[in-house]
Amino acid sequence: MAFFADPTVSLSNKLLEIVYIIIGLITIYAGVKNLLDKKNPARFGTFVFWTSFGIVCSLGRWLPSRVSGALIIIMVIPAIFKRVQKGESNAPTKEYTQKQFARIGMKIFLPALTMGILALTFALFTQISALVGVALGVLISMIVLMCYSRDNKPVTFLKDSERLLSTMGPLCMLPQLLGALGGIFTAAGVGDIIGAIVSGIVPEGNVIAGIIVFAIGMALFTAIMGNAFGAITVMTIGVGAPCVLAYGADPVIIGMVALTCGFCGTLLTPMAANFNIVPVALLNMKERFGVIRNQAPVALIMLAVQIVYMIIFS
Amino acid sequence: MEYLRLIGILIVIIGFALKLDSILIIFLAAVTTALVGGLGIDGLLETLGTNFVSNRSMAIFILILLVTGTLERNGLREAAAAFIHKFKNVTVGKLLCIYGAMRAFFGAFNVNFGGVAGFVRPVIMPMAEGAAENENGTVDEEYLEEIKGMAAAMENIAWFFFQVLFVGGSGALLVQSTLSGLGYEVSLIDLAKAEIPVALTALVIACIYFTLKDKRLRAKYLGKGSAAGKKAGKGGK
Numbered sequence: 363m364a365f366f367a368d369p370t371v372s373l374s375n376k377l378l379e380i381v382y383i384i385i386g387l388i389t390i391y392a393g394v395k396n397l398l399d400k401k402n403p404a405r406f407g408t409f410v411f412w413t414s415f416g417i418v419c420s421l422g423r424w425l426p427s428r429v430s431g432a433l434i435i436i437m438v439i440p441a442i443f444k445r446v447q448k449g450e451s452n453a454p455t456k457e458y459t460q461k462q463f464a465r466i467g468m469k470i471f472l473p474a475l476t477m478g479i480l481a482l483t484f485a486l487f488t489q490i491s492a493l494v495g496v497a498l499g500v501l502i503s504m505i506v507l508m509c510y511s512r513d514n515k516p517v518t519f520l521k522d523s524e525r526l527l528s529t530m531g532p533l534c535m536l537p538q539l540l541g542a543l544g545g546i547f548t549a550a551g552v553g554d555i556i557g558a559i560v561s562g563i564v565p566e567g568n569v570i571a572g573i574i575v576f577a578i579g580m581a582l583f584t585a586i587m588g589n590a591f592g593a594i595t596v597m598t599i600g601v602g603a604p605c606v607l608a609y610g611a612d613p614v615i616i617g618m619v620a621l622t623c624g625f626c627g628t629l630l631t632p633m634a635a636n637f638n639i640v641p642v643a644l645l646n647m648k649e650r651f652g653v654i655r656n657q658a659p660v661a662l663i664m665l666a667v668q669i670v671y672m673i674i675f676s
Numbered sequence: 677m678e679y680l681r682l683i684g685i686l687i688v689i690i691g692f693a694l695k696l697d698s699i700l701i702i703f704l705a706a707v708t709t710a711l712v713g714g715l716g717i718d719g720l721l722e723t724l725g726t727n728f729v730s731n732r733s734m735a736i737f738i739l740i741l742l743v744t745g746t747l748e749r750n751g752l753r754e755a756a757a758a759f760i761h762k763f764k765n766v767t768v769g770k771l772l773c774i775y776g777a778m779r780a781f782f783g784a785f786n787v788n789f790g791g792v793a794g795f796v797r798p799v800i801m802p803m804a805e806g807a808a809e810n811e812n813g814t815v816d817e818e819y820l821e822e823i824k825g826m827a828a829a830m831e832n833i834a835w836f837f838f839q840v841l842f843v844g845g846s847g848a849l850l851v852q853s854t855l856s857g858l859g860y861e862v863s864l865i866d867l868a869k870a871e872i873p874v875a876l877t878a879l880v881i882a883c884i885y886f887t888l889k890d891k892r893l894r895a896k897y898l899g900k901g902s903a904a905g906k907k908a909g910k911g912g913k
Contacts, residue, residue, distance in 0.1 A: 378733075385738045415735075422729035431721030434728050441699045454749040463751025463758070470755045474747050477740060478785030481843040485865035492843040492864050493736050503743045507750060514746055522745025527738065532699055537846040538734040539702045541853045543684075545727030546706050546720070548857050550713025552681055587692035591847070595854050596685050603858045613860040617851045618840070618867040622874055625836040629829075633693065641792040641828040645801070647821055656822075656829035660882045664837075667877055 365423065374490040379423060381497045386420025389413070392524045399449030407445025411437055411532060434542070441532035448528035452521050466510050473503035473510075537591050544595035557604030564605045570673055572605030573616070577669045580620050581627035581661075588633025590624030597624075612676040619668050626668075629661035630654060684709030727857075734849045740786065747787075756782075756789045757799045768807045768823055769890030773883040775800055776830045780879050783838035786845060791835075796827050810898050819897040826886050837878040840871050 366376055393412035396402045414437035418430045425433075440446050463470070477499035484495025507514045527534070547553065564571050579601055583593035598617060606616050628634045631654070638653050649655070684705040691701030710720035756778070763774050775796075782789070789795040804823050808815045840847045848867040855862055 381739065382732050382735070385732075385735050388738055388742065418725075418728060419732055419735055422725075422732060425725075425729075427723075427725035427729070428718065428721040429725065430729050431723070431725030434724055435703075435721070438699050438703050442697060442703060444697075459749060459751050460754055462749065463754035466750055466755075468755050468759070470747065470750055470752050473743065474752055474782075474787045475785050477743070477844075478787075478842055482865075485843050485863070493733055496736055496844040497739055500739050500742055504746075507743065507746055511750060514750065518749070519742045519746050522749060523738070523741040526741045526745045534737070536698055536702075537850045538728060538731045539699065541731035541734060541850055542724055542727040543688075543702050543706050543709075544854050545730075545857050546709050546713075546715070546723050547684060549719070549723045550681055550684070550709045550715060552684065552709065552713070553858070555678055555681055556685070583689070587689060588695075589692055589698070591850055592688055592692055592698075594850060596688060598851075598854045599858065600685070607858070607860065613855050614862045614866045615870045617855045617860070617862065618848065618870045619874060621847050621851055622837060622840060622871065622878075628836065629832060633695075637832050641796075641831075644792050644797055645824040645828060647824050649821065649825070652821060652825040653828040653832070656825040656886075657832060660829070660833055660878070660885055663881055664874075664878050667881075668874055671874060 372489075374494065377494045377497075378491050381494060382422065383420040384497070386416040386418075388416075388520070388523055389419065389527070390416035391520060392527050395524055396447075396449050396528070402447055402449030404440070404445040404447040405449075407440030407443070408447055408449075408528075411440050411446040412527070415535065437535075438532075438539075441535075446532045448525075448531070451525055451528075453525060462511060462513075469510065473506040476500075476503040476506070536589075540591050540595050544599060547595070547599055553599040553603060556600035557608075560601055560605055564601075567609060569606060569609045569611055572601070572609070573611070573672045573676070574669055576601045576606055576616070576620055577623040577665065577672065580624040581630070581665055584624040584627030585631035585633065588628070588631055588635070590621060590628050593624050593627070594621050606676075611672075615676040616672060619672050623665060623668050626661040626665040629657040681709065681713050683712055730856075731849075731853050734846055734853070736844050736849075737846060740844075744788070752787075753789050753794060756795065760799065760803070766807060767890060767894065768804050768826075769887040769894075771800070771804055771807060772826055772830045772886045772890070775827070776834045776879060776882055776886075779831060779834035780838040780875070783835050784841040784875075786839070786842040792828050792831055796831050800827050808894075808898070816897040819893055822889075822893055826889065830882060830886060833878060833882045837871075837875040841868050841875055843868050 365371060389412045393409045393416060397405050397409035402408055414433045418433050422430055477496050480495040480499030481492045484490055485492035504519055564575050580593055580597050583597055584590040587593055602616060602620055607613050632639055641653050642650055687705040687708060688701060706724060715723060760775060804827060805815050808819055808823060839845055843864050848864050851867060852862055852864060
């Protein structure tokens with residue numbers, strides 16, 4: 363409580379902390395719901411996963427770092443052993459969604475766009491974090507949905523979020539885990555070592571060469587790994603920071619556009635099976651690389667465009 | 677022995693390439709790097725805890741899930757289908773451009789209609805097939821295969837480049853936290869702004885490419901003038 367009363371902590375940070383507490387409660391609900399769900403084949407593992415995350419998320423500010431670290435280790439163990447599963451689903455039937463559409467119609471786009479609009483409003487016009495804007499948008503969206511239909515009770519939202527969370531499974535924690543891994547790399551001095559190696563290859567002080575290596579490296583690493591999120595952490599620490607940012611290039615443009623250079627790699631690789639191979643099966647296509655072949659020209663042009671953009675504007 | 681510290685990176689690259697469990701890879705890379713890098717078990721827990729907690733912003737998607745499922749329950753997908761069905765009698769190329777623009781716009785607001793499984797297959801493909809029918813009312817198989825490839829490609833391109841415009845999306849949050857670890861503080865809105873020209877260029881290039889490609893395919897499989905004839909014939913539908 364002292365935290366929320368402390369006048370030196372900004373309103374934005376206080377509100378953000380409340381948002382994290384709510385997120386933690388949502389996942390703890392998911393954990394408890396699955397523990398009690400007899401249809402879940404791995405009730406205990408699922409419970410451990412979502413509940414440990416919920417505790418770290420809601421209490422992270424107050425827990426000693428070592429305790430949070432230990433809870434994360436406890437969290438990933440059931441995930442590694444595939445003991446995080448989904449239980450009974452409350453997915454709506456096609457008849458139901460069609461009935462709701464007949465009643466609500468195009469008005470449904472309003473609550474769908476609320477979160478993005480609020481995030482922008484907060485980012486542009488207030489000193490408060492855009493994420494608090496997203497949270498307020500979620501709240502407004504929920505109220506609008508409750509006004510649209512009496513079927514939408516508070517518990518409906520909670521159950522629907524649990525269904526989606528369980529469908530996504532532990533992989534939805536990937537960005538946050540990769541972010542933490544990046545922190546460990548930095549703490550262990552990995553960036554400095556790669557920087558030393560790469561500076562032997564890229565001529566020192568040549569930002570243009572650095573940008574080209576960074577952009578193509580992102581696309582290549584992503585293509586090999588099948589995941590741009592994994593590549594961005596490693597490549598930014600290893601190449602982006604020592605070869606480009608160290609010479610004063612704009613971190614906003616370099617950091618962000620490097621991610622979409624990585625996406626060009628995603629568009630080119632069968633490793634990103636979810637996007638490039640699964641659709642081939644879903645659409646009954648004959649050619650295994652039919653989707654990639656259609657993406658390749660656009661991906662290659664965009665990679666070149668982005669390199670030029672980074673060179674000119676950073 | 678300095679280079680031994682890079683083992684974590686090797687684990688990440690090889691692990692992902694071999695399609696091992698992603699969380700297992702991250703776990704192994706974290707533990708090995710911490711031990712080889714001299715952080716020890718204590719240092720590992722400390723660094724992991726600090727970094728995971730400071731990256732909690734990436735969990736904002738969980739809050740958004742509170743409405744995602746319920747929007748679907750209340751007919752969001754049906755509404756999107758009804759919207760795109762308003763565009764009748766357009767060529768395959770135009771249909772793909774319209775879908776790409778729609779996917780991009782809503783993607784920037786973090787709104788999804790179900791991807792290939794939930795939207796392209798049940799909604800876009802039947803419309804595209806209708807537009808690709810020849811005089812006999814059938815669609816050439818090779819043309820159909822190309823249409824499928826183009827539709828899935830448009831879905832991916834529009835979604836990839838526009839999801840990063842959403843302020844609060846995982847991609848920009850990960851970039852923000854990686855840069856912050858290196859000592860560069862950037863704001864989410866600036867990251868999104870930097871990406872706007874890139875995203876728009878990607879959409880325009882994709883639209884031009886698929887329009888030209890479809891024009892060529894239409895000439896090959898439907899012959900000259902048949903598009904106009906088909907339109908007249910389908911007018912009553």
